[in-house]
Amino acid sequence: MNNFIKxxxxxxxxxxxxxxxxxxxxPEPNGYLHIGHAKSICLNFGLAKKYEGKCNLRFDDTNPNSKNKKYIKYIKKxxxxxxxxxHGATCYxxxxxxxxxxxxxxxxxKKLAYVDEMSHEEIKYHRGTLNKKGINSPYRNRCISENLSxxxxxxxxxxxxxxxxxxxxxxxxxxxxxMRDPILYRIKFTKHHKTKNKWCIYPMYDFAHCISDYIEKITHSLCTSEFSENRYLYEWILKNIEVKNKPKQYEFSRxxxxxxxxxxxxxxxxxxNNIIKKWNDPRIFTISSLRNKGYTPYSIRKFCNVIGITRKDHMIQMSSLENCIKKELNLKSPRIMAVVDPIKIVITNLPKNHVENINFxxxxxxxxxxxxxxxxxxVIYIEKNDFSENNVNKKYRGLILNGEIRLRYxxxxxxxxxxxxxKNKIIKLLCTYDKTTLNKNPKNRSVKGVIHWLSSINCFIAQFNFYERLFNxxxxxxxxxxxxFINNESIIIKKGYVERGIKNIKEKxxxxxxxxxxxxxxxxxxxHVWKFNRIVELKNTKK
Incomplete structure (x- = not known):
């Protein structure tokens, strides 16, 4: 897809x-990558591949953190x-x-930087607001020798x-x-994952980023729109440290x-707050979470291509992401019978020892x-919501008392x-079958619905995790x-049955x-217990 950066x-x-x-x-190694990072990854690596160029992976590790190594591992993964x-070795x-x-x-x-001894709160106050100009620091006019010292x-x-x-x-x-005298260096007495205790002063992102781009000979520094104003500082620093072949920053919508x-x-x-346990919880949208839920690399790359690259931020519908994985899985994924909320049916006109093979x-x-x-x-199982004892809804396509239904295939x-x-709870349904109806409908007889089912001797217990939206x-x-605004029913766990035939294709x-x-x-x-995460529904039922 063409875009302004191309x-x-x-x-x-x-x-x-x-x-x-x-x-x-x-990336800054202070957490897992999310779907927004995937967009940037696809853009930067994709452009480099398209134009036969190079793309570096550089960790912005200017802020020492004890978990740096952990996050670096998962980002690479x-x-x-x-x-x-x-391209080449990992950069830092x-x-x-x-x-x-x-x-x-x-x-x-060059008298373009000075040591300031004001507190963080004082610096923030002196910086002013959009409607109020900033105030010069009392340390702003120190001489060069004093600042160096x-x-x-x-x-x-x-x-x-x-x-x-x-x-x-x-x-x-x-x-x-x-641009009101931004901080370039701050003090941190924290052990760094690479330099250990060699440094106690660390450059700020804006200072390190543009110079790192220059050192690595980056031609196009692509970042999201929240860094639009940072471009002014990016260009100011490169101009005043007097380097040639300066990289250019371009912003796209986050x-x-x-x-x-x-x-x-x-x-x-x-x-x-114990709302989720880890960074890979399937209810959030880190790349690890999407992988854990069952998304494929292709579906995420496809999504990033579908939404495109624009200058203006806008809200992306969840269905855009879901449709990408559905289209892929619709073509590739094998079909299996599973009953997640079972109700038992006994076929009374079949002997207990009757076993009939059917090809699916x-x-x-x-x-x-x-x-x-x-x-x-x-003995078979069907879904509870496929039976209604007294349903009067004309659109209902399930089984009702004294009614008929077709079992799929x-x-x-x-x-x-x-x-x-x-307690008036249904234990089982007693049904009869018509042996003349295997995969065909008799004349002058209308059966509206088709439901899935499982034989009790051709299934095993499984757990099904249904992930809903985390926010309402x-x-x-x-x-x-x-x-x-947390959805308290964002995960629903059910125990039911899955067809034994899945064991022959479990590598899928x-x-x-x-x-x-x-x-x-x-x-x-x-x-023993197989666990399945629902990736996505068959149809978009949510608004």
Whole structure:
């Protein structure tokens, strides 16, 4: 799909502004990647592949964190799972700390940076607002030698955290608040996963990012729209450290998806409040969560291609993502019978020892996927919602007392009696079958419905996890107290039965359970209980 970034790249290549396209994907290792990152991954790696260029993987590890290594591991796994490979060795912003420090010194010597000893709160207050100009720091006009000396002391650990920082000297009256003397370096006495305790001053993202792009010879620095104003600082830094062949930053719309939050901070809040357990919970939209739920790499890449690249942010419908996996699975996934909420049926005009083999197609439209043998016997299971004792709704297509229904690929049965316990709960249905109706309808006889079913001797117990939307409003991200809009029924666990024939094709892992949905074989517990996660419904029933 064509987009404005492709047009820019093609123009730059045609006019020979660049010889080769070189992009990068620069995640901060402070959480798992989400579907929004997938969009950026597909863009950066996809463009590099299309134009025979390169794409780096660079971790923005300028903020030391004890979990850096853990998150780096999962980020790499997600990128590989999506089907992409980065150019050369993995890059880290921390690799450039010495160079970044030298460029910071250069800005000080050019009177374009100074050490500020105001507190964080004071800096924030002095910065002003959109309607109020900022106020110069009392430390802003220190001389070069004093700033160099103080910055050296910061580096050697003479200042406590929060007691000093290095700021760019730009314009405290700028209409862009970010340009009002932004912080370039801060103090952190935290062990770094790469540099250990060698440094106690760490560059801010905006300072490290543009210089890292330059060092790696990135031609097009692509980022989402929330970094639009950061471009001014990006260009200011590169201009004033006086480098050639500067990379260019371009912004595209960030992904906003209905009924979810994508912010790492908000996902961590969900974990901290025990609403979800981990970063790979199938109810959120990290790449690991989607993989855990049963999504495929192709479906996510397809989704990113379908929504396209634009300049303007807009909310993406959940159905756009769901349709991508449904289209893929509809073509590829074998069909299996499963009953997730069973009710027992006894066929009274069949002997107890009757066993009849029936061939079921593994896919109704793909003969190449073959057939499997199923069994028809005198005890079967159907879904509870496929029976109604006294249903008067004309649109109802299930089984009713004294009514008939067709069993898929099998016979017509008639319900003659309902047996209940003392609590008036249905125990089982007594039915008869018409042996002349195997896969055919008799003349002058109308049977409206077709339902799925399982023989009691051709199934085993399974657990089915149904994942619903975690939030009950379309845009929880817009709410300050987003936890107030949690759907308390976002996961429903049912125990039922699945057809034994699945054991012969268990390597497929993704199946369509007829009339129920697409499911992913997540786990076989102690070789006994098979666990399935519902990937998506067969039809879009939610608004």
């Amino acid at each position: 047009k820019i790249i093609e123009k730059d290549l045609k006019e020979k502004k660049i010889k080769k396209l070189h992009t990068r994907f620069p 997600d990128i590989k799972w999506l089907g992409f490979k980065w 912003s921390s690799k450039y700390f010495k160079i970044l420090y030298k460029y910071a010194l250069k800005l000080i010597k 103080l910055f050296e002391k910061m580096k050697k650990g003479y200042f406590s955290e929060g007691k000093a920082c290095l700021r760019a000297k730009i314009d405290m009256s700028s209409p862009i608040i970010l 992904l906003k998806l209905e009924y979810t939050v994508l912010s790492k901070r908000k996902i961590q809040t969900l974990i901290n 197609p593994n896919h109704p439209n793909r003969i190449d996927m073959g057939f499997r043998k199923s069994i028809f016997s005198n 099998s016979y017509i049965i008639k319900c003659n009696k309902v047996l209940k316990n003392k 409003i379309k845009n929880p991200d817009s709410k300050k107290y987003f936890l107030n 892992k993704r199946y369509q359970f007829e009339r129920i949905g697409y499911f992913y074989l997540k786990k076989i517990k102690n070789n």
